[in-house]
Structure formats: C-alpha cells, structure tokens
Amino acid sequence: MFKKFTPKEDVSGKSKVKSSVQRGIRAAILEQYPSLNPYIEELMPKKEPLILVKCHDRINIVMVGERLLFFNHHDGPYYPLLDILHTYPDIMPTVQVDRGAIKFVLSGANIMCPGLTSAGARMDVDLPVDSPVAILAEGKEHALAVGKMVMSTSDIKRVNKGVGVDLMHFLNDGLWKTKSEV
C-alpha cells in the first residue's frame, strides 16, 4: 500500500482534529491494542494536538507532534507504524515467515501461504480473516511488516496456496522513509 508513497504527492492535506474526534481515535486505538494502555500517554498525550494526515485512496495517518503513529484505510482498523511496533512488539498478534520470503516482503510482495507454513515459519495464534497482523521473520527479532489476513490461519494451513496476508506497510517502503517528515 505504501510501496510508492511520497509525502509531496500523496498527502492531500493534514489537519488538526477536534478533541472529540481525537478522543475517539484514541479510544479506537486502545480498544484495538489494549496492551498500549500504560504507554498511550507517552505516545499520544491528551494535551498534544492530534493531526490527521489525509492521503490518497482514503488512507489516514495519525500524527502527534512530528511523529507518525498509526494509519488506517477506509476507516478500517488502525495499524501501527513499524517503529511503534518495534518499540512495543507485543501489541498485536504476529506470524512469522521463513527466511526465503524476507527479500520479497521487503520489496513489497504480499505474503503467500507457503511462506507461512514452511519449516521456518510460525503461526502460533489463530487469526480470523481481516485481522491486522505483525509479520516477523525467521531468525530476526523485529517485525519487518504489518499486514492484514486475507485468509484465516486455519485456511492458510489447509489451502496453502495464494496470498495469505495482504501487506500494508513494510520496512523501507514510502511510509517508513517519510516517518517523521510529512
């Protein structure tokens, strides 16, 4: 989604949101990532104005101060930016891809089922379709991407063909590169 993303062309506007909207966003994020509760005040202080960066294709990015925090698409669930995810690695469920898949994921490919079912890969929790998921890699400790399940984990194991996870945001994509300079 952010494979080609340059703030200059793709950002259509950014605006401070009303405090009620801000509260709504904050609540939505907390509902989705309850483990962030103790840290939310660091990430999104109540006093600090929250800025919503609107991009093409109905992508919204939540920005506080100069830092991008979360993004969502079509008012869907919020996804954390990867550096947030690196700091708080356990906020969302994870799957792990095998080593062979890393270079494809880093160039923006969706995750294919075999990359999730082979020896180096792991899917420890059962996830339904459409849930946000962090993608780890064999032998690495930090996440390399966030995505959305296209199939449920059980389906991935059963079918083992085609796209398993839709890639939303990965290391060194446009969003990663523009992290702090919108």
Place this chain on the structure above:
Amino acid sequence: MSDTEDVAVPVEDWPKTRVRTDIVYCGVCSMPVEYCEFSGTTATCKKWLRKEHPTEFARIWPEDDLEKKMDDVTLQDDEVPDKELTKEQKKAEAKAERERKKKAAQKVIIRRVERTKRKCVIEVSGLENFGVDLKKAAKLFATKFACGSSVTKNPQGLDEIVVQGDMQDAIYELILKTWKEVPEDQMELTEAKKK
C-alpha cells in the same frame, strides 16, 4: 470496528507488552540492523555498524567480526577486501554510478517567457533536483527582486518557479551565490517567445 481483534485480545485484562528502546536502526539503509543483509547496500551498512555499534556488529555478523579483526592488522580501515565484493555489492555500486550520471545530466533552466511586447516572466525549473526548497527559493526571489514569485506546476506536471520580472541574469547570479551545490555548467539560460 475491531470486533475481530477483541477475540484475540480481551479488553478486560490489559495484556502486557515489552517495551524496546534499544533498537539500533542502520544509518545507511534505515532498517533495523538485522535486516541490513537484505538492503542491497550490505557492505556499506556493515562498515557503518562496525564503526557506530561494534557490539551490535559482533552480534549480527559474528563470522565477519573475527575475520575483520584479523584483517585490521594488515588492511587499511577504509579498504574493502576484494572477497567482499559480492554480486549484490556490485549491483549497488552500479546503481550509485547510474544515479551519479543522472545527477550530472540534470539541469537548471532559467527561461525568459514573453507575456506581452515589453513584459515577461522568468521560469526557473530543475532547482528541486539539487535539493533546493522551491517555496523558500521563490520567497527569496520575491524579496530580492521586489516582484511576484511563486511555485507553479508546469504542463509536464513538475514544479517550477515563476518570477514576474525581467531578472534572468540576476537570478542566474543569485542562484550561483546562494546555492553552492548547483554547478554553474549545469545552468542554462534560454528564451521562449510566444508565437
């Protein structure tokens, strides 16, 4: 909105998360250092990491660490051993070379366009290739020459600066003076007349 999420993580008891603040991001490829091997600029990344975070380097590239230590005795610090010139590195070098060539081919064009018989505007295009902030440049022209100056999109969809005043040579000199990174031989003065 996220009912699906609640199934996995019940809201009642806040699950705990680790907090990592010790992550080292590579200064070359910007990824966490463990992903440097996939960055395509691995050799440069390695060099950077060895210099900035020797301990991390030892953790991520254990074999190289030993190897390098032995090499250090004989080799100059900046010299890259031949055996490290892998295919990937060559690719990265070729890419850098191409970019350099591309940069050399870029030009700043200062064009004088006639509006009426005795009035004209000057269009400056290509400045953004040299890392110049166009908005700031336009503002500078406006204050320096006391005339209207703005950033507009030209028909090709690229940004350029339009200065309302006959200032072609003055702009040429001002650009050379203010932005040292713009080389003189890559500037071009042209004139376009309305037919």
